[in-house]
Amino acid sequence: MKRQIAQMNWDDYRVLPEGEKAKYLTSDGRLYDVLFSQQFNRELLDHLFVLTNKIRLVSKTREGAEWLSTLLATKKALLYFIQPSTRTFLSFWSACSTLGMKVIDVRSPETSSEMKGESAEDNLRTISSYFDILITRHPERGYADKASFILGKTRRPIPTINAGSGKDQHPTQALLDIFSLRKSFDKLGGLEGKTIMMVGDLKRGRTVRSLCYLLTNFPGIRLIFSSPEAFKMENDIKDFLKRRHVSFLETEEFASMIPDADAIYMTRLQDEHDTGNESKTFDVSKFAFREEHLKALKPNGVLLHPLPRRGEIEERVDLDPRAMYWRQVRNGMWTRVALLAHIFGVDKKILEK
Ligand code: NCD
Numbered sequence: 001m002k003r004q005i006a007q008m009n010w011d012d013y014r015v016l017p018e019g020e021k022a023k024y025l026t027s028d029g030r031l032y033d034v035l036f037s038q039q040f041n042r043e044l045l046d047h048l049f050v051l052t053n054k055i056r057l058v059s060k061t062r063e064g065a066e067w068l069s070t071l072l073a074t075k076k077a078l079l080y081f082i083q084p085s086t087r088t089f090l091s092f093w094s095a096c097s098t099l100g101m102k103v104i105d106v107r108s109p110e111t112s113s114e115m116k117g118e119s120a121e122d123n124l125r126t127i128s129s130y131f132d133i134l135i136t137r138h139p140e141r142g143y144a145d146k147a148s149f150i151l152g153k154t155r156r157p158i159p160t161i162n163a164g165s166g167k168d169q170h171p172t173q174a175l176l177d178i179f180s181l182r183k184s185f186d187k188l189g190g191l192e193g194k195t196i197m198m199v200g201d202l203k204r205g206r207t208v209r210s211l212c213y214l215l216t217n218f219p220g221i222r223l224i225f226s227s228p229e230a231f232k233m234e235n236d237i238k239d240f241l242k243r244r245h246v247s248f249l250e251t252e253e254f255a256s257m258i259p260d261a262d263a264i265y266m267t268r269l270q271d272e273h274d275t276g277n278e279s280k281t282f283d284v285s286k287f288a289f290r291e292e293h294l295k296a297l298k299p300n301g302v303l304l305h306p307l308p309r310r311g312e313i314e315e316r317v318d319l320d321p322r323a324m325y326w327r328q329v330r331n332g333m334w335t336r337v338a339l340l341a342h343i344f345g346v347d348k349k350i351l352e353k
Contacts, residue, residue, distance in 0.1 A: 005152035013149055014142070025148065031343055033148040033160045037171045037213035045178060045217055051347050052179055052331075052338040058353055059098065067353070068337075071346045073100035075132040081107050081163070083137045087307060087329055088163050088173070092135050095336035099346070104131070124150045127158075133343070134160045141166035159343050167204045167273055172339060173306050174210035176332040180324055181263055183331070184302045193220035195260055200226075200267035200287050200312060202233040207306040208267060212237050216244040223248035224257055228282055231269075254287050258296040264289065266305045266312045284311060291316045304328055 005013065005024050013021070018038040025033040031044070040048075058064035077096045081089050089105070096103045106112060112123065127134055128151050136144055144162035151157050164170045178191075185191050196215065198208045202225055212233075215221050223241070225233045225248060232250060241248055251257060258264065266289055271279035289303060291314050297303065305313055305325040317323055341347045 005149060010146070010149055014145075021145075024152075028345070030345060031339075033144075033152075034171055034339065034343070035144050035148060035160065035162045036169045037174050037210040039171070040175070040214060040217070042217040045175075045214070047347070048175065048335070048338050048342065049179060049182055051341065051350060052334045054350055054353070055098075055337050055341070056334050058350065064353075065098075068098055068350075069100040071099050071341065071349065072096075072344055075099075075344065076102045076104070076130065077133045077135055078127055078131040079103060079105040079107075079163075080127070080134060080136040080138075081105065082109050083139045083164065085137050085164070087332065088137065088170075091329070091332045092161075092163060092172075092336055094333050095340055098333075098337045099340055099344075101132075101340070120146070121150050125154050127151075128154050128156050131158060133158055133340075135163050136160065137163040138165055141168045161339070161343075164206060166206070167209075167270070168206055169210045170206040170306075171210050172336060173207045173332070174214045175339065176328065176335040177207070177211050177265070177304065177306070178214050179335050180304060180328045180331045181302070184263065184324060188300055191218045191221070193222075194218075194262040195222040195224065196263045196265060197224040197226055197257060197261035198233075198265045198267070199254055199289075201231045201270045201282065202227045202267070203231045204270035204273045205267045208233070208265065209237055211265065212241060216241065216246050221246055224261060225250045226252070226254045226257055226287065228252055228287075230278065230281060255293060255296070258293055259298065261301060262298060263302045263304060264297070266303065266309070268308065268310050268312055288312050288314070289317060290314045293317075294320055294322075297322060 018036050022039045025035060025039060031039060059068055079089060079092055093103050124147055134147060136147060144160055144165050148160035151160060162169060162171055182191050185194060202208050229252060269279050269282050269284060288311060302322050302324045307325060341350055
């Protein structure tokens with residue numbers, strides 16, 4: 001299906017709903033580009049969950065780790081990260097290395113020929129000549145989408161992974177969040193039927209947006225959105241949830257809602273997206289998880305955060321076994337190994353190992 005993009009023009013393609021676009025982003029029954037969370041259905045999430053667990057297991061032995069590093073040893077990845085990142089960047093780097101891929105990075109637009117006036121099209125065409133996959137983070141909302149479209153039209157198309165695009169989506173973060181949640185509730189009846197509370201700047205947080213889409217694949221999920229009125233979850237997500245019959249509650253309360261949640265997903269204020277002084281109106285202290293809140297958290301509850309944190313979770317909370325966020329970071333790496341293995345079609349080999 002991916003090849004069919006070559007016959008389309010951008011203006012027709014750009015306006016397609018994500019569900020339609022998703023059809024163009026697969027090849028031979030597997031994901032080719034990973035641009036948004038609506039590309040994942042339950043079957044694929046289950047496959048990646050099993051694959052991620054298997055990869056963790058295989059990599060535990062020296063022989064297994066060495067074997068994994070032969071699987072994509074002929075492939076080269078470009079990490080094109082034109083927006084600050086520590087975790088996602090290093091996590092992808094490490095994931096590529098686990099499979100033996102070579103990695104090169106461009107992190108500053110000043111070092112790119114786009115500064116000399118080269119068009120995005122020519123720039124991407126150059127990229128596709130040297131690399132086998134583009135993994136990109138960009139401040140612009142549709143950058144990964146456009147890049148995948150342009151690369152799909154070249155004579156040497158390569159896959160694109162969106163590692164964060166503006167305020168819009170962060171699909172691989174959502175994948176690792178789902179993995180972390182499933183792991184947490186594995187022996188507690190699964191993620192189905194659980195109540196997830198998302199807290200903070202829900203309006204401009206791309207992680208919570210992408211996570212909402214993925215959560216609709218799990219029946220019986222209930223969502224609580226806890227944020228100040230001015231930072232509420234956007235309507236496009238709420239409409240999607242309604243269409244999928246996922247119940248959600250919006251509140252400006254935080255502390256009093258803690259006992260209701262099985263998982264609490266904290267997020268930071270996304271003030272880099274301010275157009276004026278709007279972040280000044282956000283009372284961060286009201287939407288922060290402090291040590292005193294631990295007693296209200298369910299005994300089997302979990303606390304997540306995509307990180308970086310800036311005070312939304314007091315550091316003393318880290319010692320509690322329900323604090324998941326550092327394990328979440330590690331899970332991110334394994335999830336990204338699984339995703340790369342799937343894209344390049346070595347997933348079956350790994351599962352048979
Ligand atoms: C998130 C992001 O970049 O959206 N960080 C990450 O990738 N783990 C969250 C954030 O920056 O607040």
